[in-house]
Amino acid sequence: MRVLGIETSCDETAVAIYDSGEGLLAHRLFSQVAVHAEYGGVVPELASRDHVRKLLPLVKEVMAAAHTTREHIQGIAYTAGPGLIGALLVGACVGRSLAYAWGIPAVGVHHMEGHLLAPLLEPNPPQFPFVALLVSGGHTQLVRVDALGQYQLLGESLDDAAGEAFDKAAKMLDLDYPGGPQVARLAQLGDRQRFVFPRPMTDRPGLDFSFSGLKTFTLNTVAAHAGANGLPDDQTCADIAAAFEEAVVDTLVIKCRRALEFCAMKTLVIAGGVSANQRLREKLQTALQKIGAGVFYARPEFCTDNGAMIAYAGCQRLLAQQHQGLNVEVKPRWPLDSLPPLTHYTRDS
Amino acid sequence: MTTILAIDASTETCSVAIMLPNGMHEAVCAEPRTHAGRILPMLDALLAEAGVSLHQIDAIAYGAGPGSFTGLRIALSLAQGLAFGLEKPLIPVESLHAMAYAFAQDPKHTQDSVVCLLDARMDEFYLASFQVVDALPQMLQPAQLCGYALFPQQLDITIDASVAGLGGGWAQVDPELRAMLGYCDTQAVPLASAIAQLGLKFFDSGVRPAAEQAEPLYLRNSVSWNKRQRLRQPTP
Ligand SMILES: Nc1ncnc2c1ncn2[C@@H]1O[C@H](COP(=O)(O)OP(=O)(O)OP(=O)(O)O)[C@@H](O)[C@H]1O
Ligand SMILES: [Mg+2]
Numbered sequence: 001m002r003v004l005g006i007e008t009s010c011d012e013t014a015v016a017i018y019d020s021g022e023g024l025l026a027h028r029l030f031s032q033v034a035v036h037a038e039y040g041g042v043v044p045e046l047a048s049r050d051h052v053r054k055l056l057p058l059v060k061e062v063m064a065a066a067h068t069t070r071e072h073i074q075g076i077a078y079t080a081g082p083g084l085i086g087a088l089l090v091g092a093c094v095g096r097s098l099a100y101a102w103g104i105p106a107v108g109v110h111h112m113e114g115h116l117l118a119p120l121l122e123p124n125p126p127q128f129p130f131v132a133l134l135v136s137g138g139h140t141q142l143v144r145v146d147a148l149g150q151y152q153l154l155g156e157s158l159d160d161a162a163g164e165a166f167d168k169a170a171k172m173l174d175l176d177y178p179g180g181p182q183v184a185r186l187a188q189l190g191d192r193q194r195f196v197f198p199r200p201m202t203d204r205p206g207l208d209f210s211f212s213g214l215k216t217f218t219l220n221t222v223a224a225h226a227g228a229n230g231l232p233d234d235q236t237c238a239d240i241a242a243a244f245e246e247a248v249v250d251t252l253v254i255k256c257r258r259a260l261e262f263c264a265m266k267t268l269v270i271a272g273g274v275s276a277n278q279r280l281r282e283k284l285q286t287a288l289q290k291i292g293a294g295v296f297y298a299r300p301e302f303c304t305d306n307g308a309m310i311a312y313a314g315c316q317r318l319l320a321q322q323h324q325g326l327n328v329e330v331k332p333r334w335p336l337d338s339l340p341p342l343t344h345y346t347r348d349s
Numbered sequence: 350m351t352t353i354l355a356i357d358a359s360t361e362t363c364s365v366a367i368m369l370p371n372g373m374h375e376a377v378c379a380e381p382r383t384h385a386g387r388i389l390p391m392l393d394a395l396l397a398e399a400g401v402s403l404h405q406i407d408a409i410a411y412g413a414g415p416g417s418f419t420g421l422r423i424a425l426s427l428a429q430g431l432a433f434g435l436e437k438p439l440i441p442v443e444s445l446h447a448m449a450y451a452f453a454q455d456p457k458h459t460q461d462s463v464v465c466l467l468d469a470r471m472d473e474f475y476l477a478s479f480q481v482v483d484a485l486p487q488m489l490q491p492a493q494l495c496g497y498a499l500f501p502q503q504l505d506i507t508i509d510a511s512v513a514g515l516g517g518g519w520a521q522v523d524p525e526l527r528a529m530l531g532y533c534d535t536q537a538v539p540l541a542s543a544i545a546q547l548g549l550k551f552f553d554s555g556v557r558p559a560a561e562q563a564e565p566l567y568l569r570n571s572v573s574w575n576k577r578q579r580l581r582q583p584t585p
Contacts, residue, residue, distance in 0.1 A: 045418060048419075049567070056560055090422055092426075094426045094433075097427040100434070327389065
């Protein structure tokens with residue numbers, strides 16, 4: 001089955017074509033980073049406007065790149081939530097009506113299921129069951145995944161998501177939005193021992209997270225070393241970035257190991273924007289090796305929002321005959337564990 | 350022998366129309382915040398009622414605005430998917446123009462000019478005025494924002510019995526001023542049937558925009574969102 005996937009839940013317009021027999025055929029993305037940079041965060045109205053402008057040209061481009069004409073497309077998948085309602089509506093309305101015009105089925109995909117399944121697009125995909133860490137701009141969740149479509153929430157952030165914490169730390173260090181990659185880059189120049197930041201909620205049992213205290217700690221450290229321009233010197237900024245990254249990474253590693261032990265599983269999948277973080281990948285690798293477990297992740301471009309993950313997840317749901325009616329529905333909030341199970345599953349060949 | 354499909358969601362009312370050479374089929378839903386869920390099912394039922402298939406449609410017209418930003422995007426995105434999928438032109442029709450058109454076409458109406466006024470929130474109206482010539486509205490003042498406090502000064506015409514006032518904005522205007530109108534309908538909204546008729550006129554005059562060129566007429570382009578927003582909603 002060949003599926004066109006559309007992602008417009010936040011600030012990236014992304015489209016891809018996935019074929020259950022042939023694999024991923026093409027994917028393209030328009031990033032709105034430049035649109036939102038001057039606001040220091042995503043402005044929902046501007047995001048929605050830009051999706052309208054970019055979506056159809058991107059669909060055309062992807063179809064051409066995949067050497068696919070409309071006759072070859074057998075289903076359309078679009079992100080139906082969670083996300084910004086106005087942004088979701090653009091992709092959902094275009095996707096649903098396009099499927100109607102082409103006389104093919106459509107399905108609304110859960111954005112986090114998309115992230116979670118993205119590592120399955122890689123050449124050496126993880127086998128079920130596994131524990132998934134979803135770490136992105138809006139989510140930090142540990143999920144038990146017994147099979148495709150069977151998700152059980154083990155723990156989550158009680159306040160800020162890890163990606164959000166990265167973005168806020170970046171702002172404190174006067175780095176551009178989105179801050180995660182910038183903090184990570186700066187951290188490479190820093191001394192990881194000079195400051196020691198807390199590892200929130202690691203000293204008590206449980207699989208929940210909290211990152212807002214870390215934010216305050218970062219702010220206080222920046223203030224304590226600030227010079228006349230309100231910022232510490234360059235080396236101190238790098239040292240703070242390194243301390244911050246170490247604290248987030250260690251916290252995630254501790255909870256991931258705990259979740260694997262709790263579920264008695266040996267496979268961890270990390271997904272979402274923060275799973276692109278090199279330090280997190282390295283430290284997880286080392287920590288999990290010690291307990292005979294392995295970690296799987298997607299290529300960096302499929303860690304952040306992309307169309308490929310939506311085409312892939314949508315294809316699995318369409319193969320299981322899960323179709324959306326003509327009524328377009330989007331869900332700004334949508335718990336992952338409320339998804340219907342998937343009975344059918346074909347492995348990417 | 351042209352068949353036009355029209356969609357509007359620029360206000361709290363949404364509507365779909367199919368205009369055939371021998372008649373108009375229209376469905377209207379006045380329930381706010383349900384437009385995305387309603388429009389395609391309404392269209393599907395209309396096609397069955399009219400006995401035509403999607404592929405018989407020659408062009409798609411949409412209510413381009415001004416109006417609710419989200420509503421404009423719902424109508425446009427649905428229309429874009431259809432137009433792109435069916436490889437048909439996608440024709441913008443201004444919402445206030447469609448209101449004036451429906452008024453002017455009705456032979457019972459005798460006023461020479463029309464002032465359309467929709468509430469744009471943030472203490473502003475969307476305003477446009479038209480002169481009625483041979484049952485057609487000709488634009489006097491193009492669609493624009495007008496502060497509550499600048500109405501009616503911003504209006505180029507004088508309000509008297511030769512003027513018709515259309516749209517919910519008039520409900521917020523000083524009743525004494527409203528009483529000077531020759532006709533007033535505060536319930537008037539843009540409807541897909543009028544959009545289809547205007548769409549056909551544009552189509553016949555050679556207007557054939559591609560689906561990906563379409564954009565809503567927002568009118569408001571920067572002031573309202575210089576406030577920083579949360580990056581994402583917190584985890585549910
Ligand atoms: N190398 C990196 N290190 C740390 N954080 C990163 C890195 N790359 C991206 N991020 C962070 O990932 C987030 C973006 O990820 P993603 O696009 O998955 O999130 P989102 O779509 O905004 O949120 P969600 O998927 O939860 O709805 C941003 O917060 C960004 O700072
Ligand atoms: Mg995401």
